[in-house]
Amino acid sequence: MKIREYLKPTTLEEAYNALKDKNATVIGGGAYLRLGAKEVDTMLDLSNLGLDLIEDKEDRIEIGAMVTLRQIEQSEVLQKNFSGAVSKAIGAIMGVQIRNIATVGGSVAGRYAFSDVITPLLALDTYVELHNGGKTSLKDFLGIKGKINDVVVKIVIMKDNRKASFQSVRNTSTDFAILNAAVSNVGGDLKISVGARPGVAQLAEKAMEFLKSSELNEETAVKAGKIAAEELKFGNDIRGSLEYRTELCKALVKRAIMEVI
Ligand SMILES: Cc1cc2nc3c(=O)[nH]c(=O)nc-3n(C[C@H](O)[C@H](O)[C@H](O)COP(=O)(O)OP(=O)(O)OC[C@H]3O[C@@H](n4cnc5c(N)ncnc54)[C@H](O)[C@@H]3O)c2cc1C
Known part of the structure; x- marks a missing residue:
């Protein structure tokens, strides 16, 4: 893959502006992106934004966009909640090497038809937090046609004892x-x-x-x-x-x- 400019912003505002002004391509783990994109003018790497945490809040679980599938698979809080279904579903994707690279942000933003990530999340009370677009239900997010033109910041799952x-x-x-x-x-x-x-x-x-x-x-x-x-x-x-x-x-x-x- 040929990348002309590689940006690693330190604020979400900076990331969003690059997306808007330079029509930049966001890179999560890059595992899927690299299969399709051969040339990218501006690549936007989100790994300096602290989006790699799974946070167990009182009423919800917040999963940063850069959290890898492997982190979700191994997360105690996700193994404990929802009968462990999210961890189990994701733990069956490909091999550990891919799961160590692929991110939840890329998996949700990609809206892949084959996804084993989206299916279990959609059965829960799940929201997608976009930098510009704010919080939207995963169901509505999946209904967006074409490019999302926004940064997926986190995935939020409400903890309702499902x-x-x-x-x-x-x-x-x-x-x-x-x-x-x-x-x-x-x-x-x-x-x-x-x-x-x-x-x-x-x-x-x-x-x-x-x-x-x-x-x-x-x-x-x-x-x-x-x-x-x-x-x-x-x-x-x-x-x-x-x-x-x-x-x-x-x-x-x-x-x-x-x-x-
Ligand atoms: C060989 C292979 C086999 C796979 N098999 C399966 C499978 O069986 N089941 C399954 O569910 N998945 C499978 N996947 C997909 C994988 O689980 C991930 O969903 C996929 O790799 C995307 O995650 P990523 O972090 O690599 O995203 P990337 O490849 O980096 O990005 C994917 C897309 O999302 C955009 N993007 C990334 N992050 C953000 C963000 N934060 N905000 C906005 N846009 C963003 C990118 O611009 C790009 O368009 C497979 C992937 C590979 C490479």
């Missing part, structure tokens, strides 16, 4: 998931997220609505899996067919619901 479960199917341990799903439960209120459809993770709103007015048991878990499979869109790619993904959705959503109830 139980959570993450499920995925992949052909080999280092491949992208064919489908993944996450479900969380707080006091009978369930959130269902399905990713790698192969589109980016999305909430199964109709299935969630159905469970709100249902008794939570195996029968309704099966029904919710079917509703999720009907309401979400699936596609074909080299890893799996639309039909296979539709069937996986039913099974993974049901399994995750059974775990959290």
